[in-house]
Structure formats: C-alpha cells, structure tokens
Amino acid sequence: MTAAPRPPHVLMPGPYPEWDMVPMQASYTLLRWWEAPDRQAFIAEHAADIRAVATRGELGASAELIASLPALELIACYGVGTDGIDLAACRARGIRVTNTPDVLNGDVADLAVGLTLALQRSIPAGDRFVRSGEWAKGPMPLATRFFGQRVGIAGFGRIGSTIARRLSGFEMELGYFSRTAREDSAHRHFGSLAAMADWCDVLIVILPGGEATRGIVDAEVLQALGPKGWLVNVSRGTTVDEGALLQALEQRAIAGAALDVFQNEPRIDPRFAALDNVVLHPHHGSGTEQTRRAMGELVRRNLQAHFGGQPLVTPVA
Numbered sequence: 001m002t003a004a005p006r007p008p009h010v011l012m013p014g015p016y017p018e019w020d021m022v023p024m025q026a027s028y029t030l031l032r033w034w035e036a037p038d039r040q041a042f043i044a045e046h047a048a049d050i051r052a053v054a055t056r057g058e059l060g061a062s063a064e065l066i067a068s069l070p071a072l073e074l075i076a077c078y079g080v081g082t083d084g085i086d087l088a089a090c091r092a093r094g095i096r097v098t099n100t101p102d103v104l105n106g107d108v109a110d111l112a113v114g115l116t117l118a119l120q121r122s123i124p125a126g127d128r129f130v131r132s133g134e135w136a137k138g139p140m141p142l143a144t145r146f147f148g149q150r151v152g153i154a155g156f157g158r159i160g161s162t163i164a165r166r167l168s169g170f171e172m173e174l175g176y177f178s179r180t181a182r183e184d185s186a187h188r189h190f191g192s193l194a195a196m197a198d199w200c201d202v203l204i205v206i207l208p209g210g211e212a213t214r215g216i217v218d219a220e221v222l223q224a225l226g227p228k229g230w231l232v233n234v235s236r237g238t239t240v241d242e243g244a245l246l247q248a249l250e251q252r253a254i255a256g257a258a259l260d261v262f263q264n265e266p267r268i269d270p271r272f273a274a275l276d277n278v279v280l281h282p283h284h285g286s287g288t289e290q291t292r293r294a295m296g297e298l299v300r301r302n303l304q305a306h307f308g309g310q311p312l313v314t315p316v317a
C-alpha cells in the first residue's frame with residue numbers, strides 16, 4: 001500500500017486569526033515559525049520541505065529568508081502591500097507571490113475618511129474633553145469644517161479611487177497625484193506631489209511602500225501643505241519623512257496629521273504621543289472582522305490554486 005502524500009509544508013512567520021488557522025491546519029503542514037525558540041535552527045530543520053510561506057504584510061519575507069528555502073514555490077501575503085517581500089528575489093527564482101487586493105478597499109477607505117473627520121472635527125479630543133469633566137468649565141475649542149474642502153489623494157489605485165468615491169458625498173473638490181493622468185477620472189490630476197500639497201487642504205496618502213515612494217512626503221511637501229493643511233497617512237510609514245513630519249507638527253508648520261502607519265511599528269516615535277494636533281491609529285485599515293475573514297479566504301484560495309495546479313487568484317509575481 002502506498003503512503004498518502006504529505007500535506008505541503010507552509011511556513012508561517014506569524015499567526016492568522018483562528019478562523020483561518022483551523023482550515024489551513026486541515027490542508028497543510030503548518031510550521032509556526034513565531035513559536036520557535038530558535039528561529040534559525042527551525043528554518044535549518046525544515047527548509048528542505050517548505051514549499052510555501054503564508055505571511056502578513058508587516059512581516060513580509062526577506063531576501064535572507066527566501067534564500068534559505070530551496071524548495072520555496074509560493075509566498076502568499078495576508079494584505080495587499082507587498083513591500084515587505086523581496087519581489088526581486090522571488091522573480092529571480094520563479095517563486096510566485098500573491099496578495100489580498102480589493103477585498104479591503106472599502107475598509108481602508110472608510111478609515112481614511114474617518115481619520116480625516118476625527119482629526120478636523122476633534123472627535124478624540126472631544127471624547128477626552130467630556131470624560132475629563134473639562135466641559136463643565138466651558139465649551140470646547142472650535143474645530144475645522146470637514147465638508148467642502150479640497151482633498152488631494154496621493155496614490156490613485158484601488159483604495160485611492162475608493163476614497164475619492166466616499167469623499168464625493170462630502171461635496172469635496174478632489175485632486176490626485178499619480179505618474180500618469182487617469183482617463184476614467186474627472187478629478188484634477190497632479191504630476192507633482194508638492195504642487196498638489198500646495199493646492200489641497202487635506203493630503204491623503206495611499207501609495208504603496210517600498211524604495212520608489214520612500215520619504216516622498218518630505219519637508220518640501222509639508223511646507224507646501226502649510227499651516228492650514230492636514231496630512232492623513234494610511235499607506236506605509238516609509239512614505240513619509242517622519243523626522244520632517246514631527247518637526248512640522250511640533251512647529252505647527254502643518255495643522256495636524258492623522259496616521260494609521262508609522263516607521264518602527266508598533267514601537268513608534270514617542271514624540272507623536274506628546275502632540276495635540278494628531279490622531280494616531282495602530283495600522284488597522286483593514287481591521288474589521290468581515291474584511292479579515294475575506295482576506296484569509298483569499299490567501300487560502302491562492303494556496304489551494306497553487307497546490308491544485310490552477311492559476312493563482314490574485315498574483316503579484
């Protein structure tokens with residue numbers, strides 16, 4: 001009697017929600033790397049068997065990890081941003097990569113709009129004002145009107161265009177920054193981020209991370225945004241020059257910022273917490289149960305397609 005084939009070995013740098021772990025465990029030999037006391041020894045022990053890595057956006061897959069896995073065929077990312085995965089190393093070896101696009105557009109767009117509202121209408125500050133009893137001493141300072149502003153969206157892809165659709169209900173004048181103008185959009189196109197920052201009241205950043213966009217929101221862009229301008233970043237911490245941003249916030253060279261993403265997450269620069277012109281959020285753009293379930297399902301469909309010899313559902317490479 002021939003032995004049943006072994007379920008493919010899948011390395012997980014970090015866990016997924018239980019509702020994903022249970023079905024994945026039933027189909028694959030899951031290697032729980034985050035639980036290994038000696039991570040290097042763990043890889044050395046299992047490297048020859050590992051055919052897939054099921055990672056998360058913030059955990060990625062480094063060139064070093066990829067090089068240490070000779071049997072690797074697929075990296076499936078739970079998240080749309082693949083800047084943490086060394087795509088060049090994957091392409092060089094024909095390793096396929098998948099992500100979870102589209103299913104999270106609505107949630108990330110909602111958060112971008114919510115953060116902008118929270119920032120300009122001082123919603124977290126209002127909550128603190130009521131809780132602390134300050135209200136009994138007098139009214140809260142006036143906030144800034146949200147509707148009817150000029151909003152510039154940097155990165156006009158799946159999520160950026162969803163943000164634009166959400167904002168059209170708030171009577172905004174919209175512009176977007178991208179390398180080429182989109183024929184399917186009537187909004188104002190900017191080929192220069194600084195020019196858009198100069199034009200808009202609110203700059204929402206939803207570009208991919210990675211080398212091409214590193215520090216693209218720099219001191220010049222912040223200066224163009226100016227003391228009445230607001231920054232909202234739901235992209236990656238790397239797209240903003242954080243030193244320049246902290247200085248601009250501390251000196252009120254911009255009005256304020258709402259940030260879902262930071263450099264050095266989750267141990268962010270403590271200077272942010274001392275500011276009263278920021279709204280801070282823990283990288284939770286897609287963080288609803290509905291969307292996380294859809295993301296997990298898409299990861300599993302990609303793994304299933306790969307090991308079933310079918311075309312990948314959402315390939316990146």
Ligand SMILES: NC(=O)c1ccc[n+]([C@@H]2O[C@H](COP(=O)([O-])OP(=O)(O)OC[C@H]3O[C@@H](n4cnc5c(N)ncnc54)[C@H](O)[C@@H]3O)[C@@H](O)[C@H]2O)c1
Nearest residue numbers: 081155156157158159160178179207208209234235285286
């Ligand atoms: N905060 C969160 O929790 C969260 C959640 C999901 C996605 N994200 C981030 O949002 C990013 C965008 O996601 P998406 O699905 O909309 O991606 P997308 O690929 O559909 O859109 C990105 C857009 O940016 C443009 N672009 C890329 N490089 C550029 C450059 N150098 N200059 C100008 N434009 C450039 C692309 O042409 C594209 O139109 C992801 O890569 C991820 O980093 C964050």
Ligand SMILES: O=C(O)[C@H](O)CO
Nearest residue numbers: 056057058079080081
């Ligand atoms: O890119 C994404 O989907 C989120 O930021 C999580 O990595």
